Amino acid sequence: MKLNENEKKSLSDSIDKLNEGLDFVIQLYNEAEEDKPLIQFDDEVIESIEKAKKTFGDEEITRRINTIIKEIFAFLPKDEKK
16 A cells, blocks of 8 residues: 555554554553443333333433432431441
């Protein structure tokens, strides 16, 4: 392949940018953590949540679920500041 100086420079710059992008992707991969759910819902519960989200919206269902969970764990002792 024959290249003039401008084409050679452009190709070199493109290779440099590809290498920078690849380095960034490698860094993201190396820093990635496994995404572990806090709780595994049954299929029936997941279907109910999805149905409720369609009816009431994501934010409303998130708020309601958080309220229920807080109430369920209200019996836990309060954290003591050290």
